[in-house]
Amino acid sequence: MSDVSPAAPLDLDDLTALAVDIAREAGELARRRRSEGVTVAATKSVIADVVTEADREVERLIRDRIAAARPADGFFGEETGAERGTSGLTWVVDPIDGTVNYLYGIPHYAVSIGVVAGEPVPSEWQQRVGVVFNPANGELFQATRGRGAWLDGQRLAVSEPSEAGALVATGFGYDPATHDGDFARLRRVMPFARDVRRAGAASLDLAYVAAGRLDGYFERGLHAWDHAAGGLLVLEAGGLIGGSPDDAPGREMTIAAGSALFERISTAVYQ
């Protein structure tokens, strides 16, 4: 796969600073709307898969800020869809990841902003910048390709599990028809897990793997916007992220961990 460079010279620090600014502004709007009260605006794939008016409003804000600052870049968002750019870069955005937590008032949701070069699909993109911001507790995780992953000024590194086993996170998607398979995979991982977490926001699961707060994570059914930013955090923290064997992360499977645990989870999930 070739390394695609955008047409104009790219300052990754400027790009990261812009993504951080936009994530903070968007997160502040999400937090304010949450404190005013949130209701479901519509359902999406199945009845449990919801969108709030805040998801839409926050994505519009992010989209407008990007269009004003970098009009040649493309955009690919969970709520408002895709628009091609001409610069070679695309912003891959989940305005509120963890929407169900957000709806219920659980302070574990995030603005997730990834910037990728090349086609904005996981098998082809090259991730440049990833920012995951949880406005409920103020934590901002950021990564720039080749420059590490950071949480509020502290460099992040993935962990390897202790003798007690791996602390593993997963998720179950919204469609009940997929749950049997999800539970079967989890059952195969449990023999080497010390415990399991299902916290409800994939971007934060990935940020937590990068920070060593989780040893590993796997989930079926993720969309590009769920892992565009968090995936770069994991890579820049020295971890691996992938999908089905030898494949990019995606709808079929996403696995993230340090190298030894990555192989163990992959073997168990595909056994």
Ligand code: IPD
């Ligand atoms: C969801 C969350 C959840 C994961 C789902 C995602 P959303 O994103 O990340 O943890 O299990 O697969 O769709 O809908 O809250 O943006």
